[in-house]
Amino acid sequence: MGCSVCRTRLNSGRALSRVPLSFTMLLIFLYLFHCLSGFCDSAPKITDGQNLMRDHVPGKVHAVRAELRWNGTVSAHVSALSELQESENGGGESGIPVSNTYGSKRFPQAIIIGVKKGGTRALLEFLRVHPDVRAVGAEPHFFDRFYHKGLEWYRNLMPRTLDGQITMEKTPSYFVTKEAPSRLCAMNCDTKLIVVVRDPVTRAVSDYTQTRTKSPGLQSFQTLVFKNCSLGVIDTSWSAVRIGMYAQHLENWLQHFPLSSFLFVSGERLVSDPAGEVGRVQDFLGLKRIVSDKHFYFNQTKGFPCLKKPEGSSRPRCLGKSKGRTHPHIPTDVLQKLREFYRPLNHKFYQMSGLDFGWD
Numbered sequence: 001m002g003c004s005v006c007r008t009r010l011n012s013g014r015a016l017s018r019v020p021l022s023f024t025m026l027l028i029f030l031y032l033f034h035c036l037s038g039f040c041d042s043a044p045k046i047t048d049g050q051n052l053m054r055d056h057v058p059g060k061v062h063a064v065r066a067e068l069r070w071n072g073t074v075s076a077h078v079s080a081l082s083e084l085q086e087s088e089n090g091g092g093e094s095g096i097p098v099s100n101t102y103g104s105k106r107f108p109q110a111i112i113i114g115v116k117k118g119g120t121r122a123l124l125e126f127l128r129v130h131p132d133v134r135a136v137g138a139e140p141h142f143f144d145r146f147y148h149k150g151l152e153w154y155r156n157l158m159p160r161t162l163d164g165q166i167t168m169e170k171t172p173s174y175f176v177t178k179e180a181p182s183r184l185c186a187m188n189c190d191t192k193l194i195v196v197v198r199d200p201v202t203r204a205v206s207d208y209t210q211t212r213t214k215s216p217g218l219q220s221f222q223t224l225v226f227k228n229c230s231l232g233v234i235d236t237s238w239s240a241v242r243i244g245m246y247a248q249h250l251e252n253w254l255q256h257f258p259l260s261s262f263l264f265v266s267g268e269r270l271v272s273d274p275a276g277e278v279g280r281v282q283d284f285l286g287l288k289r290i291v292s293d294k295h296f297y298f299n300q301t302k303g304f305p306c307l308k309k310p311e312g313s314s315r316p317r318c319l320g321k322s323k324g325r326t327h328p329h330i331p332t333d334v335l336q337k338l339r340e341f342y343r344p345l346n347h348k349f350y351q352m353s354g355l356d357f358g359w360d
């Protein structure tokens with residue numbers, strides 16, 4: 001019995017030694033193929049990654065997936081994929097920490113600095129469809145609220161980018177923050193600045209609508225907008241009014257940046273012709289015009305253009321409920337007074353920017 005076992009072992013040993021090298025290679029190849037199909041228990045599954053990325057998948061992920069199909073180095077590429085997920089999620093927007101080392105965190109080369117309620121979120125989401133744009137999801141508020149945290153804190157918030165990709169963020173309050181231009185210039189005076197502007201009257205109503213959503217007991221618009229109601233004097237200390245005084249804010253920025261650093265985007269045209277406005281932005285950023293008409297459709301229920309395929313999703317998506325709210329009715333004479341107040345300021349802004357937005 002013992003001898004027969006020994007004989008068997010000896011025979012199988014000899015047999016094994018005769019196994020051709022090519023057969024071993026075939027086994028290795030089959031194993032790698034098995035893993036790449038997502039069945040290796042020890043390796044993270046690509047399908048899991050896809051679920052994590054359901055909201056934001058950068059264009060570069062497709063390239064990484066392609067590499068996953070054609071190369072055998074599974075773990076390196078899975079970690080690259082994880083990195084892209086984290087970057088796209090604005091360094092943890094999904095709440096799922098993913099470790100990675102792919103690309104590098106850079107200061108933004110372009111920032112959407114304003115204006116509040118202008119359509120800044122729509123613009124950023126449209127730009128994120130571009131494979132060469134990487135952006136922080138949340139508003140960093142570095143140059144207004146968190147400047148004391150230092151530049152490294154700010155840089156760390158940024159998604160990792162590959163060479164040739166543009167890092168972006170949007171914080172609409174920068175446009176009205178006195179210190180923001182000098183602070184931003186101290187970081188990089190060549191930063192490209194994008195300002196989405198919207199008719200200041202509608203913008204003020206939009207701003208008021210948002211505040212009222214948060215504080216339902218808020219006084220009426222007409223109570224807040226006047227310093228002296230009977231004389232029709234507008235209260236410029238009310239932020240909903242002050243933010244729309246674009247010429248004044250631009251003047252502050254022009255102390256530190258040349259006009260050529262700015263691109264003014266029409267908030268109205270961003271709704272009526274999103275591809276046209278995004279086209280201008282892509283040119284300004286020196287990007288190939290990839291985001292085009294074919295990326296948008298008009299959603300009748302929402303009443304706004306939506307993305308057919310947002311970054312990271314194969315399903316159409318509109319912006320959330322806080323974008324495109326129904327505005328309350330404001331008496332026409334109140335709106336008229338506000339329009340008159342803004343008229344000279346708008347004209348000054350048209351002169352300064354070299355663009356007539358046709359608000360009056």
Ligand SMILES: Nc1ncnc2c1ncn2[C@@H]1O[C@H](COP(=O)(O)OS(=O)(=O)O)[C@@H](OP(=O)(O)O)[C@H]1O
Pocket residue numbers: 115116117118119120121122172205206207209267270271304305306318319322323324325326
């Ligand atoms: N495609 C699309 N979908 C939804 N909403 C759109 C879109 N394009 C522009 N807008 C307008 O964006 C307004 C909100 O502006 P912001 O994103 O700059 O607001 S915020 O400052 O970040 O709070 C928001 O203002 P309200 O309509 O007053 O809600 C919209 O009018």
